[in-house]
Amino acid sequence: MNETAPETATTAQAHLRAFDGLRPALPGAGLDWVEALRTDALGRFEDAGLPNRRLEDWKFTTLAALDRVAFAPGTQAAVTPDAPLPELSPAAARLVFVDGRFDESLSEIYAPADGVTVTTLVTALAKDASALEGQLSRASDPAGALWDLNAAFMADGAVIRLADGAALDQPVHLIFFSSGAANRANHIRNVIALGAGARANVVETYISATDTLGPGFTSAVTDIALADGAALIHARVQDESLRTVHAARAVVSVGGEAEYAGFALALGGEVSRQETDIAFTAPGGRARLMGAYLGRGRQLLDHTTRVDHAVPHCTTEELFKGVLDERAHGVFQGLIRVAPHAIGTDARQRNQALLLSERAVADTKPELEILADDVKCAHGATVGDLDADALFYLMARGVPEAEARRLLIAGFAGDVIERFDRGAVGAYLSDCVARWQDRGTGDGHA
Amino acid sequence: MSENILEIRNLHATVDGTEILKGLTLTLPAGEVHAMMGPNGSGKSTLSYVLAGREGYEVTAGEISYKGQDLLALAPDERAQAGIFLAFQYPVEIPGVANSVFLKAAVNAQRRARGEVELDAMDFLKRAKAELAALEMDQEFLSRPINVGFSGGEKKRNEVFQMAMLEPTLAVLDETDSGLDIDALRVVADGVNRLRAPDRSMLVITHYQRLLNHIVPDHIHVLAKGRIVASGGKELALELEEKGYAAFTGEKSAA
Numbered sequence: 001m002n003e004t005a006p007e008t009a010t011t012a013q014a015h016l017r018a019f020d021g022l023r024p025a026l027p028g029a030g031l032d033w034v035e036a037l038r039t040d041a042l043g044r045f046e047d048a049g050l051p052n053r054r055l056e057d058w059k060f061t062t063l064a065a066l067d068r069v070a071f072a073p074g075t076q077a078a079v080t081p082d083a084p085l086p087e088l089s090p091a092a093a094r095l096v097f098v099d100g101r102f103d104e105s106l107s108e109i110y111a112p113a114d115g116v117t118v119t120t121l122v123t124a125l126a127k128d129a130s131a132l133e134g135q136l137s138r139a140s141d142p143a144g145a146l147w148d149l150n151a152a153f154m155a156d157g158a159v160i161r162l163a164d165g166a167a168l169d170q171p172v173h174l175i176f177f178s179s180g181a182a183n184r185a186n187h188i189r190n191v192i193a194l195g196a197g198a199r200a201n202v203v204e205t206y207i208s209a210t211d212t213l214g215p216g217f218t219s220a221v222t223d224i225a226l227a228d229g230a231a232l233i234h235a236r237v238q239d240e241s242l243r244t245v246h247a248a249r250a251v252v253s254v255g256g257e258a259e260y261a262g263f264a265l266a267l268g269g270e271v272s273r274q275e276t277d278i279a280f281t282a283p284g285g286r287a288r289l290m291g292a293y294l295g296r297g298r299q300l301l302d303h304t305t306r307v308d309h310a311v312p313h314c315t316t317e318e319l320f321k322g323v324l325d326e327r328a329h330g331v332f333q334g335l336i337r338v339a340p341h342a343i344g345t346d347a348r349q350r351n352q353a354l355l356l357s358e359r360a361v362a363d364t365k366p367e368l369e370i371l372a373d374d375v376k377c378a379h380g381a382t383v384g385d386l387d388a389d390a391l392f393y394l395m396a397r398g399v400p401e402a403e404a405r406r407l408l409i410a411g412f413a414g415d416v417i418e419r420f421d422r423g424a425v426g427a428y429l430s431d432c433v434a435r436w437q438d439r440g441t442g443d444g445h446a
Numbered sequence: 447m448s449e450n451i452l453e454i455r456n457l458h459a460t461v462d463g464t465e466i467l468k469g470l471t472l473t474l475p476a477g478e479v480h481a482m483m484g485p486n487g488s489g490k491s492t493l494s495y496v497l498a499g500r501e502g503y504e505v506t507a508g509e510i511s512y513k514g515q516d517l518l519a520l521a522p523d524e525r526a527q528a529g530i531f532l533a534f535q536y537p538v539e540i541p542g543v544a545n546s547v548f549l550k551a552a553v554n555a556q557r558r559a560r561g562e563v564e565l566d567a568m569d570f571l572k573r574a575k576a577e578l579a580a581l582e583m584d585q586e587f588l589s590r591p592i593n594v595g596f597s598g599g600e601k602k603r604n605e606v607f608q609m610a611m612l613e614p615t616l617a618v619l620d621e622t623d624s625g626l627d628i629d630a631l632r633v634v635a636d637g638v639n640r641l642r643a644p645d646r647s648m649l650v651i652t653h654y655q656r657l658l659n660h661i662v663p664d665h666i667h668v669l670a671k672g673r674i675v676a677s678g679g680k681e682l683a684l685e686l687e688e689k690g691y692a693a694f695t696g697e698k699s700a701a
């Protein structure tokens with residue numbers, strides 16, 4: 001009666017099976033605390049499984065693609081990049097990771113500075129593991145099974161540390177290239193630690209092979225600790241192939257009077273989820289969380305932010321903008337929690353989506369949990385088409401409609417980029433958006 | 447040259463189903479500047495939008511010929527490429543789009559349409575800087591987003607700056623003087639006067655005689671309730687200033 005259906009393996013199963021075999025090849029093998037961290041994370045993952053849409057946090061976004069294909073972690077980089085790597089200049093350093101592994105031949109440190117360490121997770125765990133213990137363990141606090149999977153399998157990533165008062169004026173560019181060969185899953189872990197008063201710019205770019213044959217799964221966690229008075233500008237560009245599932249998380253602790261400015265740009269991916277978790281640890285911290293999502297086809301692009309105002313007098317400014325064409329689906333979820341004693345909190349959140357087609361969808365879920373008095377909190381969301389008055393104004397100067405629309409779309413995204421940064425990082429983000437526009441509909445982007 | 451740039455005959459136009467222009471006839475010969483005055487709501491801006499081709503402004507009767515061509519057959523961008531320029535009464539703010547990016551796109555779209563070579567970044571910048579200087583405008587205007595955070599007067603100057611860059615054949619200036627201080631009025635009027643040429647015509651919409659001291663028109667028309675109710679020489683503006691519109695519209699003055 002009961003016929004057993006042919007068993008199609010899932011990503012979860014492929015990972016559980018691969019763990020024991022892969023473990024000795026993962027960084028930190030043999031270190032008790034790393035082994036324990038991986039084992040605990042895997043145990044939690046095994047219990048919970050990948051998130052599904054019954055979870056409140058995953059109401060709009062499905063990871064069903066991870067059940068259709070058994071993405072599996074691996075150790076070797078499959079290919080060398082076939083596409084020109086994106087240029088960000090001037091830059092202090094460029095670190096290239098191919099299928100999650102550092103590629104020294106493609107990487108370069110242009111301008112080493114005093115008190116600045118730029119290295120990889122593999123090297124850092126081999127040379128000075130104890131310096132990483134606090135931060136690596138912290139990001140492995142239970143944050144959901146998706147991130148447990150990353151903790152269990154994290155294979156490499158960048159480690160950037162600045163001593164008290166150190167400064168990196170030019171950005172460090174981290175490029176993560178995935179080949180998409182053989183249903184590969186890449187688990188990336190970056191660690192950024194800025195000492196008191198230190199300043200840095202870090203840009204992460206995620207791209208795929210142009211002629212990729214298979215689908216891919218990228219999981220990337222960047223753990224950031226900002227000591228008092230530190231300032232970080234941190235941009236993440238997700239421009240992977242349309243057959244990629246991209247899951248990324250930035251987890252940030254912001255010290256007293258420190259400032260975190262984060263930008264998450266989603267351009268590629270079949271399903272993309274970029275999370276940002278902010279915890280203020282001392283009064284006077286500031287977070288500027290910005291981002292843009294530009295989707296076509298059937299892409300699903302999700303930005304989820306959680307900000308914990310656990311201490312008084314911290315400021316959060318959030319602005320996200322989406323451009324959704326064809327049947328693209330944009331999701332913005334923003335949780336702001338203000339603890340009972342966190343007086344003087346100022347938190348603002350806005351999400352604006354442009355729907356360029358009748359079949360495009362934008363979902364917004366703001367959540368404000370305010371348990372303190374004497375706070376300023378506001379949120380707002382708008383969904384609409386291009387501004388007809390603006391379109392007419394441009395056309396009345398002779399700009400043809402298609403070009404006028406292009407200018408307005410670039411301007412819509414450009415506005416949030418401009419508010420984020422007017423330097424090299426902002427210029428780079430604008431270039432990425434322009435490349436997205438050049439690709440046009442139909443999409444030569446595999 | 448006695449050729450007419452613009453001929454409007456018996457124009458009727460509706461906005462959202464309401465008839466605003468009710469049989470308007472106007473001829474604008476090449477090289478002439480005509481002023482149009484009229485009470486609030488009489489249809490001056492409506493006429494300017496109909497000329498520029500704004501969506502929602504429907505022509506239900508009459509015709510408009512521009513340099514002998516049927517204007518109504520052209521899309522807004524084609525009208526601009528053919529040499530029509532509207533200085534907006536309320537210029538639109540467009541965050542994220544820099545003035546220079548926009549204006550370079552506009553200049554080059556027009557040049558392309560006329561079969562001329564496009565300006566490169568250097569040539570464009572050189573011309574833009576010269577025009578800005580002539581209008582006593584700061585060069586950082588170029589990098590600012592279109593009209594965002596501009597004062598009322600700055601927005602109007604920006605319209606005249608764009609007009610100077612685009613060198614139109616027919617310029618329609620809709621209350622370009624409102625919101626300008628006395629010095630700015632002179633600068634803007636000088637800018638407009640520099641553009642006066644035998645092959646260029648202008649329709650200057652204004653409420654104030656003061657502007658017409660600077661930009662001396664060849665003719666003045668009074669628009670009321672969607673129709674031209676009086677036309678005359680520049681002395682008509684003085685008469686209006688003195689008597690108000692009531693004498694021309696056949697109604698009691700509201701004041």
Ligand SMILES: Nc1ncnc2c1ncn2[C@@H]1O[C@H](COP(=O)(O)OP(=O)(O)OP(=O)(O)O)[C@@H](O)[C@H]1O
Pocket residue numbers: 461462464466484485486487488489490491492493535
């Ligand atoms: N969408 C609309 N639906 C109905 N009536 C409209 C609409 N838009 C404008 N109108 C009306 O059209 C009339 C003419 O407006 P218009 O802006 O052309 O006047 P104007 O002469 O430029 O006035 P002003 O001197 O105040 O600038 C006004 O009565 C206005 O209320």
Ligand SMILES: [Mg+2]
Pocket residue numbers: 490491492535620
């Ligand atoms: Mg008007």
